[in-house]
Amino acid sequence: VYSIEAPGIGPYSIDYRVASAGGSDGFTVSIDGELIDSQTIPDTGDWQNWTTLTSQEFELVVGVYTLKIDFRDGDQNLNWFELQPPITQICVQAEDFDDQSGISLEDTLDTEPCTEGGSGGGENIGYIDLGDYVEYSISVPSDGTYLIEYRLASEQDSEFELSIGGVMLDARAFEGTGGWQEWTTRSKVIPLTAGEQIMRLDFLGGSISGAININWIRLTRQ
Incomplete structure (x- = not known):
């Protein structure tokens, strides 16, 4: 669970840096209890071969939110995620x-x-x-x-x-x-x-x- 801040109003997305040896069922992401994204992790070839996935767009207004990631299994590594602000x-x-x-x-x-x-x-x-x-x-x-x-x-x-x-x-x-x-x-x-x-x-x-x-x-x- 993380706290995130939206600096403006509009459509946002999230980039995730992930790796998996064999692939994974991935995870879901919710913001303030509302499901906003679901990701399946591809086989990247090794636990330290990293790739970046991008979520679908979702709307936020200015404010602080609670972001929660629920993992479906343990066959994945997550290095970081980044909230991408809307083009203004x-x-x-x-x-x-x-x-x-x-x-x-x-x-x-x-x-x-x-x-x-x-x-x-x-x-x-x-x-x-x-x-x-x-x-x-x-x-x-x-x-x-x-x-x-x-x-x-x-x-x-x-x-x-x-x-x-x-x-x-x-x-x-x-x-x-x-x-x-x-x-x-x-x-x-x-x-x-x-x-x-x-x-x-x-x-x-x-x-x-x-x-x-x-x-x-x-x-x-x-």
């Missing part, structure tokens, strides 16, 4: 699109990274006009509320619409930053459902050609 952030580099119309790429001077510990630079999308669009495939890890952040630059005011999974979630009027490489971050809280989805930006143009530059888009579970 999605980073989309603007140049990594799946489909687009009218979009061009250029080297960016933006030094703000999309991910913690990451690096800036790379490319941004630009030379965008009225009627252009860009699409990205994203995997939303769980239902919930997300903060979406756009990394933007423009010499002019502009507008665009965001849709995810075919649902329009943001219509944004964007004030110019004073230059095509003068970057800022704009954000909004939006609801999302779990699963593979298409994120699309439709550009509504600005006062001159080349409405806006985008370096990255970040989604963070709230």
Whole structure:
């Protein structure tokens, strides 16, 4: 029996480091008395030949839990297990699109990274006009509320619409930053459902050609 702590809300999994000479009926795992996983141990060839197994996903909220492992037999070794936290952030580099119309790429001077510990630079999308669009495939890890952040630059005011999974979630009027490489971050809280989805930006143009530059888009579970 162990105490574990869930730092966030969402789907978790557990990695187990196991070994068995001949295989085993394995074990079951429960959290606060609820069965969340069952494992059968393969024959790893020796008691010290180790392999890692991964549980099915299960939902937790923030808190401390009691985890219990019940072994079906003694024909197994367990070295460690590790609770894998849910993915809470999605980073989309603007140049990594799946489909687009009218979009061009250029080297960016933006030094703000999309991910913690990451690096800036790379490319941004630009030379965008009225009627252009860009699409990205994203995997939303769980239902919930997300903060979406756009990394933007423009010499002019502009507008665009965001849709995810075919649902329009943001219509944004964007004030110019004073230059095509003068970057800022704009954000909004939006609801999302779990699963593979298409994120699309439709550009509504600005006062001159080349409405806006985008370096990255970040989604963070709230």
